[in-house]
Amino acid sequence: MHPSVGLDFGTTNSALAVADRERRVTLERFGRSGADSLRSILYFHPDRRGPRGVPEPVVGPEAIDRYLESDGDGRLLQSFKSHLASRSFQATGVFGRNFTLEALIAAFLKVLRARQPAARRVVVGRPVRFAHADTTVDDDFAVDRLRRALAEAGFDDVVFELEPIAAAWHYEARLTRDERVLIADFGGGTSDFCLLTVGPSFRGAGRAARGQSILGTEGVALAGDAFDAQIVLHAVAPALGKGSMVRSYLEKDPDKVLPVPPWIYGKLARWHTLSFLKSPETLRFIAETRAQSLEPDKLAALEHVIDADLGYRLYQAVERVKRTLSTADSAELALEDGPLKLKKRITRKQFEGWIGDELARIEGAVERLLASTGVAASAVDRVFMTGGSSLVPAVRRLFEKRFGVGKLAGGEELTSVAQGLALAGLD
Ligand SMILES: Nc1ncnc2c1ncn2[C@@H]1O[C@H](COP(=O)(O)OP(=O)(O)OP(=O)(O)O)[C@@H](O)[C@H]1O
Ligand SMILES: [Mg+2]
Known part of the structure; x- marks a missing residue:
């Protein structure tokens, strides 16, 4: 073999x-x-x-x-x-x-x-x-x-x-x-769950026996990258013009002001779409927006982030903040380059507020799994948490509350x- x-x-x-x-x-x-x-x-x-x-x-x-x-x-x-x-x-x-x-x-x-x-x-x-x-x-x-x-x-x-x-x-x-275990894997892109029985009687028992030991699976398409995105949207994007106003492009409406289109910041916040901001059309659109902006310096900082390819440095700074917040109460987000001047202390409490929707969706997936398998939380022997994003304290807390601290395992x-x-x- x-x-x-x-x-x-x-x-x-x-x-x-x-x-x-x-x-x-x-x-x-x-x-x-x-x-x-x-x-x-x-x-x-x-x-x-x-x-x-x-x-x-x-x-x-x-x-x-x-x-x-x-x-x-x-x-x-x-x-x-x-x-x-x-x-x-x-x-x-x-x-x-x-x-x-x-x-x-x-x-x-x-x-x-x-x-x-x-x-x-x-x-x-x-x-x-x-x-x-x-x-x-x-x-x-x-x-x-x-x-x-x-x-x-x-x-x-x-x-x-x-x-x-x-x-x-x-x-x-x-x-x-043998144990009945809930597996919770929090990665960069997805969070995945499985409820099953594992242990010595199943090891090497073959695929058929294995199949029967699996009670159910669930997943949500969000994890660490979505947490990073919330940091970008709340702590970075406002300095790059998110929420600021631009004069209407329409000549008949010269006094009307509108917010900068939010899709730009959506792309900036997701690491897999960031490199697409550098297309000629998007750059032209941002330049036009700057020309009409009531706060052109912020749009100039956005153009600089894209032009000077600061995306990866931004990613590193944001991810570092997130990791630091896994063990500390606050962390400093700092990135300065040309017109971009970011220097901000972020608390764990703020971060946890920003990722509230993501945490609720994770909770929802776990509840769906318990409901679809008909297994009560008290009947789960152990929760094995893995994946890099399982180190986020707010994520762990969801499971501590639902299953009890003593049931959590990881590594x-x-x-x-x-x-x-x-x-x-x-x-
Ligand atoms: N100490 C930490 N605190 C918070 N998040 C962390 C920590 N260490 C790593 N991460 C995050 O974990 C994620 C990566 O985890 P992992 O390697 O398990 O994902 P992956 O397997 O690549 O992704 P997926 O399973 O979704 O395809 C990243 O978002 C990273 O920022
Ligand atoms: Mg993974």
Whole structure:
């Protein structure tokens, strides 16, 4: 029997794990630091070309380093998994070449493929609900595209498994008795849930027995990226003109004033749409808006963020604030460059207020899962929380309140899914 390979292609971080027959799991290591996950990020430098002159990206931490060295030259893409279900994103131009979404994702996945060139069947994770998927038809569309991207990267024999179920197999590995467990996986793009029984009587019991132990699954297409977006909308966008007024463009109505169109800030706040602001039409629109603005300095700061490619630095500053707030009561958001001057202290309480809607939707998904499975919270033995965004205290608090502090378990936030996927391949 070959070792089993599990691939977690995450919105923010990806990981590749191998399980042997004794159910021992090892993780591939990446970069100088030997990290056990790889940032899902791509960077195209204008001069770096592969065969036939096709732009060739670098990935992971190297992508970030090269991009920051380059003074904002080139294209940096992240959170691209979030486009899979959206039909409006087919392709994007990179230095004169058209890249389909599948080709972009494949360029990233190839690096992972190269680590396990001999692996035949690979178990790959998928969220319960993809970002931007309103129906199961959208989910199927996303899975099809992901399958094509995987094939293009050389993963041509793929079995999909739900990400929270994979996290369950990982959690199960350390159990000495059976438990009814709620798995809650909070990533960058999606939050996924699964209620099931795991433990020694199910380990290696085969797919049929496994299937019966799963009571239900749920998902919502929001997670860490949506938390970042709220920080951008509340703490950054007002300094860039959000909510400020512009004179009407209509000559017959010269005295009428209107707010700056909010869609601009919606794009700015989502990391997977940020790089699209730099289109000539959008830039022209923002320049025209500045000309009519009652607070043109703020619009000038917005133009500077886009022109000078400050998007990634903004992302870093915002994400750092969010992470700091996981352990501290307040954090400073600071980013100064030309006309952009951001310096603000943000409290955890403010942040928790900003993400109130997201927290309510997460709560709603958990309630739906309990209702659809007919399992009372008191009948859940354990809640295993994983994924980077499970470290947000307000998220944990929802589960402490509903299930009791003593029932919460967690750990290996960025690698539990990949490890469980590798174990799933043994069944
Ligand atoms: N200490 C922390 N506090 C708050 N958020 C954090 C912390 N550490 C990481 N995150 C967030 O966790 C998210 C990444 O988590 P993870 O790697 O589990 O996601 P992913 O698997 O890539 O995404 P998905 O499963 O949605 O495809 C990011 O939004 C990141 O900002
Ligand atoms: Mg994940």
